[in-house]
Amino acid sequence: MREDHVRGDAELVLARIGTVNRELRGDLRLCHRRIRTLEKLCARFPKRLADRVERAKIRPVTFRLKKKGIYTSQARALAGMLIRSGCSQSKVGGLVQKVGAAFGILVPERMSGRTVQRSVLERKIAYDIQLGYELKRSPSFTVSGNATTDRHVNMEARFMIVHAPRRYGDTQNPSPTLVPKNRFLAVDSSVDHTSETQLQGWQGKLHNLTVAYSASPFARRNQNVLDVLECVVKLKGAGGDHAADQLKTVQLLIAWKREMTCLLLARTFLGSGATPSPQMSQLILRSTAASVDAVGGGGCWAIMTSQARMAVYVDHCNRAVEELGKELYEALPSEERRPLDLFLRLGCAMHKDLNSVKGGAAAMSTTWEELELTPPILLANKDNASTLRDVDPDALAAASLASPEGLSPAELRALEASTRGAVKLVSLAGAIFNNKDDKKGQHDTYVYYFQHFLKRHGVRFPDTSNTRYQSYCAAAAELLVNREYYLTFLEFVRDRKQSPGLTNIEQNVYNGLQDPATLTELAVLALYAEAVTHPYMRVARIHQNGLKLGPLHEKLKAHVKRLIEDPDLLLAPEATYKTGSLDGREWERPKVFTAIQRAASGLPHLRDILIGFLKGALRTWDKFTVEFAAGGAIDQASEAELDAAYILPTNDHNEGALGAYRVWRRSNPNGTLAYFNALKAFESDDTEDFVRTYLCHEEDEKHLRAAARALDESGHETKRRQQLIEHALAAAKEKAREREEKEAREREEKARLRQIPLVFAARELAKLKKAELQDQLDVYKKVYGDSTVPPKSRMANKPEKLAALLEAIERNEPGKLDRSTD
Template identity: 35%
Template sequence: MPKALKASRARQASAAQARKVLQGHKENIQPTVQSGSGQSSSSGWVTRSQSGASESPEKVQKETLSLYKEQARVLLKENSHLRSERSGLLRKLQDAEADHLESAAHVKDLKDKNADLRQRATHAEDLKDENVDLWQWLHVLERRIQRLQRDNVKARIATRKKVAEVSSSEKDQNDSGYALPGREDALLATSQAYQAVGSLQLDLANLHEQAMNTIYTVVSEASARALDAEKALTDERNTSSFAVALYQEELCRVQYQVSAAISEAQITADNARSEAQDCIENFKCGLAASKAQGGYLTEALSASKATVYAFRKRCKRHPDVMARVVSKAVKKYVQESRIVRLKFKGVYTLAARMAARKLINFNVASEHIRDVFNTVAELLGVSIPPEDKMSRQTVRRAVLEGGVAAKLQVVFDIMQSEGFMISGDGTSHRHINYESNFIALSTPVYTTSSSSGPTGKAHRLRTLGVHSATNRKADTQVDGWKDLFSEFQEFYDCSPLSRRHQTIEMAEIARKLKGYFSNHAAYQKKTSRGMQDWKWDESLCDLGEDALLLKDVTKLVQILADANAAKIATVGGMEKWNLLSWDEQTVYKWLGEEVYAALSEEEKHKLDLYIWGGCCMHKDLNSFIGGNTRMTAWWLDNGVTPPVLLANKDNAAVLAGRSTTSDALTDTEKCALDSLTCGGVKTMDIGGAVFKNSDQKKGQGDSYAYRFGRRYPDTSNTRYHSHGDSACVTWAWLDDHIDFVLRMKECKANNTFTNMEKNLYNALQDPATLTEMACMVLYTQTVSEPYLKIVRGPGSEGLNQLDLGPFHEEVKTHIKMLIEDPDLVLAEDARPELATLDVADWAYPEAVHTIQQRASEMPYLRPVFVAFLSGALETWNRFTSEFKSGEIDKATEEDRALAWMPATNDHNEGALGSLPALPPKQAQCRAAFLQFTSDTFMDKMLVHEDFDFIRREACKLESRGLEKQHRQAQVDHEHMLEDPRRRKEAEKRRKLAEKAEKLAGILEVHRQLDGNQDMPKKSHLKNKAEKVAVLKHVVRHYLAKYPKSDGKWLEDMGIGIETDENSDADMYGTDGSDNEDEGDE
């Protein structure tokens, strides 16, 4: 447990104990107030011990009250000081919390870490509440002291009056006692005494009034009677002595009554005096009990003072304590905020995985990802724990997860779209075939600014990966597409995303397939037809399945039986029926055909919609090839001297010193001459090899760049219009290139050309070669360059191939215009806006102007250029046949939007051209995640269970060993191809062995019959002379044995034989005269 947390809990415990003590003190000093007869009384309480009990109560109470008032003022002053300190602490706390709120983007991860600081803030609030309670309690205490003071004054006045009245009363009072068992009984007795004194006072006043009233009445009556008696006595005295006696008797009676009234009043006074005395005694007992209780209160007050003192010291230390606590909390927070955690509960977070994938897309090696993380952390002033550093294997797994998410996204996009198009291309790399697969569709657009879900739709190209293939056949590619769609469908149906939305079927994928896009190769067109057949079969099966589901069970059984019987009869019986595949036997297609026949024309058109499109880049490439073919044939067709021959090193050695007339050439020289090439295209190949060789150790790459300030176009690789660009560059600075080639020779020690350099030098000075190069330049500047700028330049990303039919008609019209009027380009004042397809300036104005100025040096430039344009136009007509009177021409605007396809096949070409050294699955996942923008899709559409599913699938994908399976499939395919060949070769060898064995036996019999068994073996003959001698001996032996032949068969073969042995030296002499015979031989 942290020290700060322990200190906080200790302070909370001490505060609770202080509150408990204060509450006890409140209960101990709580006065008892009772109302009665309009008067209130309160028990007195003192602050002195029992030793001070001899002092008068009034003085003790007065001193106690003054002391309490002084203490109350001190406490109020201290409380005010504490409140000011508390306000300062609160301000500091608020500043600390403000600093905490301003600490950057880690507040979410650091909430748990800030709990300790919040507990201390809560403790400060508790102290605040305690201070407020203490202040309120002091105010209550002061008010009670004032009320007690007033009550005591009233009690003293009432007591003095009662005592005076009781002392003056002469009546006896009855005894009555009061028990004081405790503090509460004393307080109750005191209260009752005060009540009794009050009631006695009232009774005494009433008795006194009654007695005075009685005495007054008796005296008044006596006086009245005395007056009456005196008057009567006077009257009687005058009349009779009897009246005197009556008067005396009445006087006695009156005196008796007065005495009785006086006695009764005296008795009443004595009783009141006795009761007053009892009340005084009870009051004294209560006062003694109050004094005893005052001792306890004094002790409680001392404890309260100690507690207040402790609180005062604690509050005095509180700013420093809080400063230390806040400083520790801030320091701890800063230390923890400088640690970036890549893991949560042992698993790398989504943000860490996403960052790794993005760095991989930035071409950061997987083994350097952790170094990049550490470098960025150091730059930001934070650190990454060693246990959170990402390994190479984790990075690879994160890349696979990105590929899995991209696969999930592409199926989800197919479900959201109404139609899509697929495209493919193939190549071979290190004797392994690879196929690139893409899909084009209208996809939802996910942006980081939107709260959730897509914000719209846009046409996008999505890669489905580059896969190895056993061969380049169309059937193999169709099977690959089917397997790919089946894999995607099964994968998506197992995902949690499909459970939240809906599943997808193969029939739905086939129904949404609207076209195929590729280059113009024959196998690619066959692949397109195969995919169209698959779409048709799946659509019919889907229609038939839906029709079966809508029928009654009994009718369904009858329909199935009738359909199977009809199909069995159609194929020619049960035996042939059993030979059919399941797809051919199924009744779905039969029912689907019936349902299809019942559809409307609009529904049929929507279901049948399938369009093939060809790459525009290949159209231009083939048109250039077609123009070059027609141009090279023009020289021979018109009997004009063609461009200079450009022989390679071997053929140049064979043809050295020979004429080009075929009659004087040997077969070897004829073969060498036939393999020679010439013309502008070959010259540009040589120029690329010399000025920019693919091997950096060869050629003049850097020297050329330093001289001309640019690199020569790369003709050694397969690149669009690279030969046209190289011709433009060469013609733009033709003299400089010739001078550069001469300087290459002069810089050598032997001052000679290599064969390639010599060919280039001769070609650059040959008028016919320069004419072909000029035609290449002019066609590139007027047609190729503007055409490529339109179909693949900036702003062509959303261009639809199916909308380019009118544009291609404009291209052909423009070429026809150039054929009719070549001066639009060849004239020195030719305007580029009239000659170029895009009505813009020349891309290489220097090259065009140089050709226009030197056109007189090339007499055949005009007809050769027209021939080039004619060949290109013919090729354009052949490669744009899908637009006119085809499916594209019949398609509506809505159909073309559904079957949207890009203008070029660059996406497949680029995927195959950038095939890296990484495993294809890793490269596929990287490309898919980068191209799909799967990070925004994952943020907007996926939840926690989807990420778990993606991690599991990536783990399965990695452990499945797909690359090993692909390699094994390739090996198995090669073995399958090799087995028939091996069997055929083994059978051939067996037949040859049997034939050789048979011939060997025949030859042995021949030798025995011939009698020439002493002829040496060929291996024993060391040189040609010995072999010739043996051969002549054999011939003479044969002529001697068969003289009738006369050697005519040898003469027919052109071999002359002299029978004279002496003529051997003349026939095979060593003086060089046998060269002609040897050549004939």
């Protein structure tokens, strides 16, 4: 039995071994077959590789701009870069395909102009999200703005300075130090240029930024919300020019910030949790009770609709919150209130210097009269020059000294309408040599002429025709240094005409360049630029905190005083930049001093006129640097407060944005403001890093596309234009109504005056009261139409009114006045 059992086991093992052996043989055959197949593949690989290479040479590599039917973020970024480089929307798609073909890459998708436009708008949406993020993190910020008109529409540029990382995506520095960054907000149109409208513009701009940030997936991921209230309390200052409307706008911003600060204090005190705090519960009870009392008690409250109740309740609740905020603010100690109140204003340094030159020029023109010196020759326009042609030049000079004897009324009017001096001369020279209208003036002929004789290439005359900053002083220096060449150039212009001769404007410049008094004023302008303007601009135009330039302005005014006391610092043959220049550095244009020294013998009054100019400039500097006065807000601010209220010294960024818009409009007359602002946002290189660092998720890209699409389809440009014309129509209607009311009042007044009996006896006139005398005067002024009757404000007492009335009677009713006293 045991042997049978062992034999059976052995047979089973042998059967299994046989089965395994067969399987192994089958696997071995498969392996041999695979080996032969691979050997054949390896043998064919060189030929197949060569075939693929040949096919690749014939058929280029395909690059897809779309993924799942949507243009990728890289494709959109590429389109934006091409737009920024100057490519038009409609040409971007074709350009990408052609560039790809040049590198042997097939780009099957052709991006449409509308897609390109939306990719640019997406960048602006991302830029707004970035600004919202920076506002959220920044401990403070300041604003600046400027305005101009473009095609009879008021345009306003806005910037703000926030404290932001030096760069985004720096993995080596996860917590970077925040530095001041000047951020472009927008160029917008406005219905008018009032301070109230400017404030509304700032409010709307901050609201848009907070909405753009809070609605983004990025903010939701960070569980952040940004509101206007949170932003406004961080506002620490404003920059701009020195116009009255700008000063009022600053006051309105301060009041708005105070209001928002009170609301924030109230909100913090009341709490913001899901469960009302005890303070909130008390305020709700008080507001409810006040609402019920306001409508006449519980009975009236009960019959009101829920909407009416809610409106009354919300109104009283808001009032209660405002009152609470004011109480909390007033209760704060001064050391806690100061950082909340901090708001500094800075005027543009460019405007300070510009106005100093204007003030100096005005003082210079009066100095001739004060010293009883012969002033610069008259530079009259064509019509006035024709009227004054037969008048002796000495008589014109005498007339300018307030002695109009010997002139007819027409000649006197022509004299009063005409101007003279260096400022007028360089203005006329700019109109000839570099006119803002390319079809007027000499332009390239001027450039080629001076290139031929002075060997200077592409140099144009200072742009006084467009009133560029410092252009008048630069033009004065240019005319002085190359005066002989300008005279010969004008002669060249005269002689090459078909009918040789100089036009009136050319004759004025030609005469002015040979007039000693006018040359004296040119020398003063040039000297002031070398000694003050250029050194001042070298410092003021540096990217720095302009609030810290108080010592510079004190140094400047002290230097001007020193020049007034000792003009030889500029006029002496041994004068040097080390003592004559504000910063002690080399002159901007040393040839100016050579030209002035060469002409000094023919300019006997240069010293006196220079002193007069400097005195006027100093008075203007005192007026336009009042923000740096001792004891003022800037003077009393600490270093940390000045850093918190960082403001650039000049307003060049706003001026530049407005100028860029005007230039852009010439080549894009139908372009929208939103698109221009999006293009302007491309100038911020930080946004690309910000998008790559924080807006790199799919939900971010989807949000940017949706927001740009919504903006593009919103009809924003149509709404903007509609708002402008609706306001203009409403303003016209209101003015028409006011004019009609005024005319009706005037008709009623005339009807009343016609009923007043006129008095011609002097003894009866003396008995009339002041009001009765005024009625008599009004009859002659409003009924008779006698415009020479003085206004009421100039006749304060009865004798003055009586004297004016007697004269009016003599003029309008000759022979009727009875002066007898019996």
